[in-house]
Amino acid sequence: MVVIEKCPVCENTETELFVATQDFFLTGESFNIVKCKVCSFVFTNPIPEKNHLTAYYESPDYISHTLKKWDVKSYIYQKIRKINIKNKFKIVSKYQNNGHILDVGCGTGELLKYFKDKNWETTGIEPAEQARNFAIENYQLDIFPENKLQQFGDSKFDVITMWHVLEHVVDLNDRLALLRELLKPGAKMIIAVPNIESYDAAFYGKFWAAFDVPRHLYHFSKQSLTMLIEKHGLQLEAIYPMKFDAYYVSLLSEKYRKSGIAAYPKAIINGYSSNRQASRSGNYSSMIFVVKRK
Numbered sequence: 001m002v003v004i005e006k007c008p009v010c011e012n013t014e015t016e017l018f019v020a021t022q023d024f025f026l027t028g029e030s031f032n033i034v035k036c037k038v039c040s041f042v043f044t045n046p047i048p049e050k051n052h053l054t055a056y057y058e059s060p061d062y063i064s065h066t067l068k069k070w071d072v073k074s075y076i077y078q079k080i081r082k083i084n085i086k087n088k089f090k091i092v093s094k095y096q097n098n099g100h101i102l103d104v105g106c107g108t109g110e111l112l113k114y115f116k117d118k119n120w121e122t123t124g125i126e127p128a129e130q131a132r133n134f135a136i137e138n139y140q141l142d143i144f145p146e147n148k149l150q151q152f153g154d155s156k157f158d159v160i161t162m163w164h165v166l167e168h169v170v171d172l173n174d175r176l177a178l179l180r181e182l183l184k185p186g187a188k189m190i191i192a193v194p195n196i197e198s199y200d201a202a203f204y205g206k207f208w209a210a211f212d213v214p215r216h217l218y219h220f221s222k223q224s225l226t227m228l229i230e231k232h233g234l235q236l237e238a239i240y241p242m243k244f245d246a247y248y249v250s251l252l253s254e255k256y257r258k259s260g261i262a263a264y265p266k267a268i269i270n271g272y273s274s275n276r277q278a279s280r281s282g283n284y285s286s287m288i289f290v291v292k293r294k
């Protein structure tokens with residue numbers, strides 16, 4: 001295990017325990033999440049060593065969503081994914097009509113395929129080999145492993161997107177500095193992350209599925225994400241909600257709480273409550289941050 005000595009955002013060393021939780025998704029191992037006493041940034045600490053982290057992604061669930069299955073759950077999942085893709089496209093289109101998009105952590109490439117069909121130039125980064133090969137073979141996309149990020153040279157992108165990716169990136173500051181350089185001046189980066197200040201985060205506590213330790217290394221709020229991007233010469237432009245996430249995260253959290261058959265109705269009630277509270281507070285379960293290269 002690696003102890004993070006300094007807060008990744010403000011570099012101070014003083015932290016306090018935020019929550020003690022577990023890897024409910026895969027291994028059952030315990031992990032602590034701490035909060036910086038100076039800037040309030042919340043992060044998992046300690047974390048597994050970098051080359052050991054990949055083992056925490058080795059679950060059939062990480063790819064199975066893409067395979068065509070014909071049960072009700074898969075049907076709903078596919079439907080929601082289609083709506084999500086359209087919503088993501090709509091948000092990007094508000095800022096940029098066409099050009100070259102880089103999707104970092106593109107998974108099996110469905111979003112990039114959608115952009116490609118709308119005549120965008122598309123490039124993807126995906127560390128998981130299986131997902132990468134799926135995207136290349138099925139959608140003929142240009143998808144590369146992570147080390148490609150250092151090799152783009154002078155190529156610049158009109159939009160860079162990271163959908164539920166930044167919370168997984170070990171070298172957080174290096175990554176943001178690099179991505180900023182890959183943006184054309186004034187171009188947008190779109191960062192979607194779970195929100196620790198949401199109703200569902202407070203409601204589920206250590207069972208909150210979006211803590212997802214040790215895969216999630218950072219646990220953002222509007223305030224901490226804003227501090228982080230400003231440190232890297234980026235400016236917050238807009239925030240959008242991800243309303244389906246409230247239901248999805250509630251359902252997984254209920255599963256982790258071992259709610260059995262009651263998980264579904266409870267997830268619907270809590271997902272709805274989360275979105276309703278957020279309509280007043282702005283603190284949705286997950287949020288999309290549109291940031292601009294200054």
Ligand SMILES: [Zn+2]
Nearest residue numbers: 007010036039
């Ligand atoms: Zn800090």
